[in-house]
Amino acid sequence: MSGQVRLHQVGIPDTGESFCCPADMAVLEAMERASCKGIPVGCRNGGCGACKVQVRSGEYVRRKMSRAVLSPAEAAEGLALACRIYPLSDLQVTAVNPDAIAASVRKDVPNGFGSVAASVCTQPDEEK
Amino acid sequence: MALTGVLRPGHVALRVLEIEPALKHYANVLGMIETARDDQGRVFLKAWDEHDHHSVVLREADEAGMDYMGWKVDSPETLRKLAVDIEHSGLCSDLGWVPAGEHPETGERFRFTIPTGHVMELYAERTVVGNNCGTDGPELNPAPWPDGMKGIAPHRFDHCLLYGDDLDGTVKLFCEVLGFGVAEQVMAGPDNGFMIGAFLSCSNKAHDVAFIRQPVKGKFHHASFLLGSWEQVLKAGDILSRNRVSVDIGPTRHGITRGETIYFFDPSGNRNEVFAGGYAYYPDKPVITWTEAELGPAIFYHDRKLNERFLSVFT
Numbered sequence: 001m002s003g004q005v006r007l008h009q010v011g012i013p014d015t016g017e018s019f020c021c022p023a024d025m026a027v028l029e030a031m032e033r034a035s036c037k038g039i040p041v042g043c044r045n046g047g048c049g050a051c052k053v054q055v056r057s058g059e060y061v062r063r064k065m066s067r068a069v070l071s072p073a074e075a076a077e078g079l080a081l082a083c084r085i086y087p088l089s090d091l092q093v094t095a096v097n098p099d100a101i102a103a104s105v106r107k108d109v110p111n112g113f114g115s116v117a118a119s120v121c122t123q124p125d126e127e128k
Numbered sequence: 129m130a131l132t133g134v135l136r137p138g139h140v141a142l143r144v145l146e147i148e149p150a151l152k153h154y155a156n157v158l159g160m161i162e163t164a165r166d167d168q169g170r171v172f173l174k175a176w177d178e179h180d181h182h183s184v185v186l187r188e189a190d191e192a193g194m195d196y197m198g199w200k201v202d203s204p205e206t207l208r209k210l211a212v213d214i215e216h217s218g219l220c221s222d223l224g225w226v227p228a229g230e231h232p233e234t235g236e237r238f239r240f241t242i243p244t245g246h247v248m249e250l251y252a253e254r255t256v257v258g259n260n261c262g263t264d265g266p267e268l269n270p271a272p273w274p275d276g277m278k279g280i281a282p283h284r285f286d287h288c289l290l291y292g293d294d295l296d297g298t299v300k301l302f303c304e305v306l307g308f309g310v311a312e313q314v315m316a317g318p319d320n321g322f323m324i325g326a327f328l329s330c331s332n333k334a335h336d337v338a339f340i341r342q343p344v345k346g347k348f349h350h351a352s353f354l355l356g357s358w359e360q361v362l363k364a365g366d367i368l369s370r371n372r373v374s375v376d377i378g379p380t381r382h383g384i385t386r387g388e389t390i391y392f393f394d395p396s397g398n399r400n401e402v403f404a405g406g407y408a409y410y411p412d413k414p415v416i417t418w419t420e421a422e423l424g425p426a427i428f429y430h431d432r433k434l435n436e437r438f439l440s441v442f443t
Contacts, residue, residue, distance in 0.1 A: 038234055047398060066397065
């Protein structure tokens with residue numbers, strides 16, 4: 001151990017946010033610590049898929065992610081879960097479902113349990 | 129005996145992405161006791177106050193989520209009868225028997241897939257290993273709790289909450305075939321006539337399993353473990369923070385079942401809960417109904433609103 005961890009810059013062009021991420025910290029954790037909001041936060045542990053991002057540029061190390069939410073084909077296309085990637089360089093990432101937490105159940109579940117969330121969400125429903 | 133048929137949730141089998149971080153979580157942080165490993169690499173654990181050999185099964189896999197949930201029934205005769213009843217109901221698919229010994233220290237299990245897509249099992253026999261509280265021998269002059277507990281150390285695996293589409297079919301199965309009752313329900317629609325959540329009991333507990341209607345099959349929302357008091361829920365929050373565990377929400381209180389709760393995620397994103405409180409359920413208790421307009425306090429009584437993650441994050 002050198003005692004020095006490299007710092008990298010992670011940018012989210014869609015929101016204009018950027019934050020610093022040490023090489024030994026997951027991108028999502030660094031984002032939360034910086035109080036940025038550009039990537040939805042779910043389980044933080046590679047299981048739920050809420051924080052799925054397209055990595056536009058940069059290199060990173062991946063930890064194992066649940067195939068139920070990220071297929072090998074998606075991974076090959078540069079998709080990843082932000083909670084399980086560690087930067088090796090500066091990164092540019094885009095959230096795949098920026099409304100994943102707020103909207104996933106709302107739009108798709110007429111009369112489902114989650115449809116009720118619409119009544120407590122401050123953002124208006126977006127119809128496709 | 130008065131409590132017959134299906135006795136309690138006996139086990140939950142979870143898929144984890146990496147077994148070692150999962151074991152550190154379930155053994156050191158949650159505080160379950162490892163009782164066996166098998167040649168498939170599965171790890172079997174029990175909570176300290178459970179007498180049977182195991183209640184949580186971990187298996188390393190490429191996906192997170194729940195493989196199946198098991199229910200202990202009162203006798204081999206009941207097991208055979210319920211297997212016939214389930215088959216005759218026509219409500220389930222993929223019925224079959226898992227031979228004795230496939231789980232260590234466990235008799236044969238009857239396995240079936242319920243209308244919401246979850247795999248369930250019934251079994252009647254599992255070796256009793258005790259709770260290690262006896263001072264002059266097993267179950268003899270016991271102390272109130274054993275020495276050497278780790279982490280949060282809940283009393284037992286208590287219930288699961290599961291997401292699936294055919295809620296009506298699953299509720300019909302549990303109530304009309306397996307002998308459960310509806311303790312509480314969440315109703316939506318124009319006349320609050322459409323069930324979107326069901327909290328079911330086979331015992332004296334406020335719930336032994338709960339189902340929420342979502343357009344998915346076989347999804348897992350959380351596995352819950354029982355604590356003895358609100359203070360222990362608060363201490364669980366301390367232990368989770370100290371160990372940098374991903375916390376979902378809490379400590380807070382549920383309107384539904386009145387439980388005091390904290391939710392968190394295992395290292396593969398499977399949600400866990402530890403909780404205390406609630407009430408005693410009896411089969412003649414009037415069904416409690418929550419309307420969708422009051423769903424916020426039904427789930428989180430203090431905030432009176434849902435956190436979105438509670439609804440949309442599952443494995």
